[in-house]
Amino acid sequence: MTHETWGQVRGELLKSVGENNFSAWIDPIVFDRLDARTARFHVPTNFFGSWVSQNYGDVILRHLISAGVGVDRVEFTVDSGASRQAGNRNVAPPAQPVEAASLRPVSNLRTGTEELPGATLNPLYTFDNFIVGKPNELAHAAARRVAEGRDVTFNPLFLYGGVGLGKTHLMHAIAWDLRARFPGARILYLSAEQFMYRFVRALREQDTMTFKQIFRSVDVLMVDDVQFIAGKTSTQEEFFHTFNALVEEGKQIIISGDRAPVDMEELDARIASRLQCGLVVDLHPTDYELRLGVLQHKAEQAMARNPQIRMAEGVLEFMALRISTNIRVVEGALIRLFAFADLVRREITIDLVQDCLADILKSTDRRVTLDQIIKTCCEYYKIRQNDITGTSRARAVARPRQMAMYLSKSLTSRSYPEIARKLGGRDHTTVLYGVRKIEELMAVDSQIAEDAEILRRMLEA
Numbered sequence: 001m002t003h004e005t006w007g008q009v010r011g012e013l014l015k016s017v018g019e020n021n022f023s024a025w026i027d028p029i030v031f032d033r034l035d036a037r038t039a040r041f042h043v044p045t046n047f048f049g050s051w052v053s054q055n056y057g058d059v060i061l062r063h064l065i066s067a068g069v070g071v072d073r074v075e076f077t078v079d080s081g082a083s084r085q086a087g088n089r090n091v092a093p094p095a096q097p098v099e100a101a102s103l104r105p106v107s108n109l110r111t112g113t114e115e116l117p118g119a120t121l122n123p124l125y126t127f128d129n130f131i132v133g134k135p136n137e138l139a140h141a142a143a144r145r146v147a148e149g150r151d152v153t154f155n156p157l158f159l160y161g162g163v164g165l166g167k168t169h170l171m172h173a174i175a176w177d178l179r180a181r182f183p184g185a186r187i188l189y190l191s192a193e194q195f196m197y198r199f200v201r202a203l204r205e206q207d208t209m210t211f212k213q214i215f216r217s218v219d220v221l222m223v224d225d226v227q228f229i230a231g232k233t234s235t236q237e238e239f240f241h242t243f244n245a246l247v248e249e250g251k252q253i254i255i256s257g258d259r260a261p262v263d264m265e266e267l268d269a270r271i272a273s274r275l276q277c278g279l280v281v282d283l284h285p286t287d288y289e290l291r292l293g294v295l296q297h298k299a300e301q302a303m304a305r306n307p308q309i310r311m312a313e314g315v316l317e318f319m320a321l322r323i324s325t326n327i328r329v330v331e332g333a334l335i336r337l338f339a340f341a342d343l344v345r346r347e348i349t350i351d352l353v354q355d356c357l358a359d360i361l362k363s364t365d366r367r368v369t370l371d372q373i374i375k376t377c378c379e380y381y382k383i384r385q386n387d388i389t390g391t392s393r394a395r396a397v398a399r400p401r402q403m404a405m406y407l408s409k410s411l412t413s414r415s416y417p418e419i420a421r422k423l424g425g426r427d428h429t430t431v432l433y434g435v436r437k438i439e440e441l442m443a444v445d446s447q448i449a450e451d452a453e454i455l456r457r458m459l460e461a
């Protein structure tokens with residue numbers, strides 16, 4: 001095949017995958033050579049290669065064949081130059097074949113003679129993109145350990161936690177890492193729901209043997225949202241047998257759920273106790289610092305993509321304090337904010353955030369009053385109410401007063417003059433200054449950031 005033929009095939013691919021997919025996934029791949037009926041391409045990163053192979057391997061192959069190329073496989077290899085530019089995302093050494101696609105339908109991961117029936121992995125759910133903080137450090141460390149693929153020391157690894165705290169992200173990150181390290185390994189990631197559907201289909205088609213064979217021949221089994229099969233008797237039963245067979249073989253199993261195994265009431269007791277046998281780690285609700293870390297990371301990426309966007313100081317701190325729910329909500333808020341700022345072509349300021357995210361912010365605007373804020377700050381800092389509303393400029397009093405100003409501005413919709421009146425009739429510019437001061441300090445002084453987080457929790461409790 002010549003580069004010219006590839007040029008023609010690209011034209012066909014553009015038509016069949018659409019412009020967006022083409023520019024994201026096909027355009028960056030570079031034809032290298034055809035040998036032994038394998039068309040070889042260079043890709044910038046391992047992730048990229050896996051993604052293209054899984055999602056476009058088939059279609060590329062079909063178009064090559066239609067163009068008269070004598071080919072049975074396509075293979076993607078990381079180009080070392082390109083991978084250097086792509087930063088540290090690659091965990092495998094460069095110039096290693098990422099994954100090959102052949103004529104058979106490409107599913108999640110194909111190996112040997114049959115393909116594995118897994119779910120597609122999200123290329124953004126990697127360890128590089130996972131921000132570690134106190135609430136998730138243990139889960140992250142355990143995931144990293146499993147992703148090294150050394151001896152199976154804890155089996156299964158059970159990750160649990162509330163909605164949007166990163167369970168799926170961590171599981172995908174493990175799968176990406178393992179795939180890059182062990183390209184031949186049979187790694188199967190799927191949701192418990194998919195497990196059930198596969199099983200039900202096998203029952204319907206009276207082909208449970210194939211089902212068993214596939215599931216019991218994997219090297220690593222990852223099942224997300226296991227709570228889904230709680231109460232589904234025959235699926236649980238099958239899951240239990242699969243689980244036991246793999247454990248006996250010393251194969252690694254990674255499971256996630258929304259609660260600890262013991263708290264899943266409808267889960268078969270035998271399964272619950274099996275799940276307890278390995279390492280059970282939970283992802284705690286996020287704290288201020290973790291939310292801020294995620295926001296900074298995502299904002300940096302968004303601003304790199306769209307350099308025109310400007311953001312005032314303190315915006316991310318404000319969001320981290322105000323948007324207290326799960327990371328999915330934090331992320332969604334930021335995406336909306338960037339889209340809005342892009343549309344109105346304005347700098348992102350706290351005012352803009354308040355406009356654009358009014359609905360999300362309202363959930364924390366509920367009952368908190370200025371009186372409560374003052375009272376809570378006094379209790380927390382162990383000072384008297386008269387002091388906080390008084391005139392003393394001593395640090396022991398002035399800082400809590402500024403914190404009260406900051407919390408009043410962040411947790412209520414009161415104006416600067418209203419807050420000024422409540423805090424001893426000060427000038428509203430003093431409040432403005434106080435709020436800014438705390439915002440600045442929060443970025444550099446973790447104690448102040450923690451104080452703000454604790455106070456917010458106390459106020460919202």
Ligand SMILES: Nc1ncnc2c1ncn2[C@@H]1O[C@H](COP(=O)(O)OP(=O)(O)OP(=O)(O)O)[C@@H](O)[C@H]1O
Nearest residue numbers: 129130131162163164165166167168169294327328
């Ligand atoms: N520590 C983190 N760093 C960066 N992004 C994160 C982190 N934790 C979660 N996210 C992001 O938040 C979103 C939700 O995460 P994920 O889907 O993994 O949550 P989950 O715990 O599986 O939730 P659910 O139970 O609803 O499925 C994803 O976009 C994910 O990338």
